[in-house]
Amino acid sequence: MGCSSCTMNKTSFYDEVLAFDRKNGKLNTHDWLSNIPDTSGESGIVEVRFKNTRKLFCENTKGLSLSRGDVVTVEAYPGHDIGIVSLTGRLAGKQFGLKVKSKDSYVFRKIYRKSNPSDITTWKQAKDREEKVKLKTRQIIKEQGLEMKLSDVEFQGDNTKAIFYYTADGRVDFRKLIKLISDEFNIRVEMKQIGSRQESGLIGGIGSCGRELCCSTWRTDFDSVTLEASKIQDLPPNAQRLAGQCGKLKCCLLYELENYIESWEEFPKVLLELETANGKIYPHKRDILHKRIWYSYSKQSMDNPVVLTLDEVREFIDQNKRGKKPAIEREEKIDGSY
16 A cells, blocks of 8 residues: 555544544634744643543653644553644643643643554544443443433543443442443443533533533533522523523623622612602612613603613712702603613
């Protein structure tokens, strides 16, 4: 076989891995330094992406010439795994500093080589088993009567080990399950419990905003979200609108929370009724970020609303304290804008 045939054969093998990554890969990383000179020599740290949301920081101890999108064979315990380079150089080092909290105790996996056709053939055999193993394992779990839900199965690139991702409300004794799975499929078994938010990240999907889920594209830390966050943002208590696909309160409720808290500090503790030249007006709703308050001449409805800024409300309160009833000079539109 000539050299050109070898190159073509190797490229077709790589295409299979890249196609799998496009379908199953999550937490994509954008290389903001892609159009400046190569910085891969500035750091031996390489970010490698695997199936779904799993990423590892590896060490390029052999000084391989690596770039984003390369398929590499990396160290695993035991054996080896196959992944795709997502970041190198300066950005990989910065990402490591940002994402890893215990940097001194972090164990880097070594990059053995750029994957060869033999590596990828074994990897493909492993990936072809995942769906069958997942379905069979769910059947075994049901037969054992275990209170757990198997979300996904990820085989290691050398086809000797698999990670079983599951969710459970309480503690699960799966020692017998591990033995049954190991005997059934002749593999090493690693059970990994995940939460509802992490499960959504594995499965993926489109959020109510019309974009891909944050947990599938970039978010890796899942802080606790409480109803207090929705109250501070003056959101209606609608469980269906506030819950994400994981069934928990949406992570995005935290994104603007600090801005709302700062804006709240400028609002009066109690929204007072105001005396105007045309009569008394009653508060109905607030726009926290734009610092506006909707008033109406009716206590029960918001017909013909009057929209005042916080500065204007303070001025009205000051005038009312002096016994004055200032007029509202501008004419409001029915939607409350002006």
